[in-house]
Amino acid sequence: MAAVATMPVSDLLKSFKLKTKQQELLIRVSILCLVYILAFITRLFSVLRYESMIHEFDPYFNYRTTLYLTQNGFYDFWNWFDYESWYPLGRIVGGTLYPGLMITAALIYRILHFLRFAVHIREVCVLTAPFFASNTTLVAYFFGKEIWDTGAGLVAAILISVCPGYISRSVAGSYDNEGVAIFALLFTFYLFVKAVNTGSLAWSLASAFGYFYMVSAWGGYVFIINLIPLYVLVLLITGRYSMRLYVAYNCMYVLGMLLAMQIRFVGFQHVQSGEHMAAMGVFFLMQVFYFLDWVKHMLSDTKLFQAFLRITVTCAVAVGTIALGLGMLSGYISPWTGRFYSLLDPTYAKDHIPIIASVSEHQPTAWSSFMFDFHILLFLFPAGLYFCFKRLSDATIFIVMYGLTSMYFAGVMVRLILVATPAVCLISSIAVSATVKNLTVLLRSKNKGVQTGSTKGSSSSKASSKALLDQSQPFQKNGAIALLFGAFYLLSKYATHCTWVTSEAYSSPSIVLAARGAHGNRVIFDDYREAYFWLRQNTPPDAKVMSWWDYGYQITAMGNRTVIVDNNTWNNTHIATVGRAMSSYEDEAIEIMRSLDVNYVLVVFGGVTGYSSDDINKFLWMVRIGGGVFPVIKEPDYLVNGEYRVDKGAAPKMLNCLMYKLCYYRFGEMLTEYGKPPGYDRARGVEIGNKDIKLEHLEEAFTTSNWIVRIYKVKPPNNRW
């Protein structure tokens, strides 16, 4: 103490020296802060490259509804009937959307305005998804702490902050339900596992509210309401029934179901739809288990109890089956809807529902998509499963089930890699944490061995074995250090991969296209917004625009005009009518367009720029969907020997249908590429067949600067002839 008093600087340092526990807390908190910031900023590529705008198609509808909510208040939003889309049917918006995302964004907007930050609602919408991604990393930390230990929690937070599977749907600008829903999903699961681990009523209540938030946010809540009963069933089968499980599941199911019915879009589905019946069945099974447990507790007579058990189980199963059968036969319980049924039977959508099969996100997953979105997590996932199986508990059983079911669904549909990402990150973090722990234990054990050897003193045999051990110890220590460096190398490659994928693949706004010019410079095509603003400024306010359903939301949001069909795709016949109009000859199409009161037709054409997601490439889907409702449209009419062509050898119906004429009008005179004849389609790589196109009932209104969007006006019928 006297020595300390004479050196004031070291005295200061010693007073700052933290105990180990405090050091650990400081490290943990600083890592979580850095991860929080990292998750936010890695999603900002497109905002830095282009500008703060909404991407894709669906987010434009969400933005429009959020705008309506902030301008008109909650009750007008909840009772909104939108007459500007699906002309002439209109759409009951309040009853056909999941309001969680809009209400969250509006709440953040209100809070910021209360704090006197006058931000525009668009900025809030653009940055909602990265904000919730950062929150997801925190939830992942707590979840990892719950199922394994704090080390696994930290690694889980780090892995999920940059994982491309999650980033793909939560970049800044991707204002879609999934941005909020994944946070709600992981939060609900965490609260439920916490409730099962502690058996506390408070945590079960919290998980019910978490489930309510998830139901309000996304249609994927069906995954939760089926996974949790499946998990409870597995626990019952493996003999892990306990009072904690009983309290947790009952509270969550009953309260969650009642809360979920507050959302109009969901309505009474929890008691009427076949997809929710598993939860109800498990609920009643839990009551039977509790009853049997209570009877067993009352009877001390095992033989009597066995007989009682047999009778009760038989009766319960019989009653349950009869009730389910009656429900399904009478039609009260509806069968699984097409979207979810195609997850169980992947071939169903291809044969029966072309609208679902046509979306590119709904295709099954190839190995390269997995590799792209997960990288080394694909190695760590089976290793993590192994560690979970080594140390089975209620929580690890849950994460294993979540991981397996979500990986299967991710294999069926590319879009669902998003749902699998939190599970894969958590299980991989267990593998990383357990392996690193093994290696560091090896590093530390050498010192302990030397100490015990020196303090205990040793006989000759012990000395010789210690000598052997001492000889191998430095080798083991070096080996452990090398392996730790190897692990660090792999994780750093993971981070590099994730950042590259985010920057190159997942940060494009889709509404603004970019390409590399001849000299390597970046060329931007802003044709979509050019066309929508032309619509907004040059057409009468009550004009109706017919286009393929992909562009409906954008036309309504940015062009502010009424559309015939949009991305909601709730009315297949209406879409089929538009598809029929696009694939008919001009004379038949004009009848359909006059009956729908169409004023303008909008098509997307990529022949000049080589843009491959244009309407000609989507045309066969229009034929299939139209042909599904109107048998007069037959797909083989548009194909030649089963092949889809637009050049001279194309089918005559193809060369004269409305879509072909509208896309290639005046294109025959256009020189698109050096050394190729005029009318060379760069997206298909062929010279078009029919260059001399004359339009009788439509006239060209506008073509954007790169010919990507073309708008035609429907001429009124002839006065005299």
Added chain:
Amino acid sequence: MSQKTRMAPKPDPQSVSTAADASAQVSMDPFFHILKLVPYSFLRPPRLRLKLPSFSLPSAMTVFSLILLTYFMVVSGFIYDVIVEPPGIGSTQDPATGAVRPIVFLPGRVNGQYIIEGLSSGFMFVLGGIGIVLLDLGLDKNRARSIKVSYSIAGISSIVIAYVMTTLFIRIKIPGYLG
């Protein structure tokens, strides 16, 4: 209800309780009574030495190996193969000689594959996973040293091979990978 609570904690000796148990079993089961009456009062069941199959849960590691198999199938794009039905391996014609050359990796798209490339990549992923498992087994304390060393070496080499091959595959598949 009160009768049950009085009946339950009977401190009877074993023989009386077993007799009571036997009588309780015989008298309680209604199905037994019905069956005793209807076919089996005039039919004589033969003496069989059958046992109901006892259903025991499989061990954790058995389940794990089954799961590893399904993981291999999912990750190699098995569902994609079933639905899209791509060829096992692609082919192209060499413009100069006219010979048909095989193409292993489907070029141009991230979400597309041939069957063989899917299976080989899936195998690499599972190999990497098994490598980490072997490494953990090799660091386990309760084994002989030589086994530990061989497990560790096998684990490390599996991980290295799997990582190198997977990076190679993705580089072939996506030409612009990593800048």
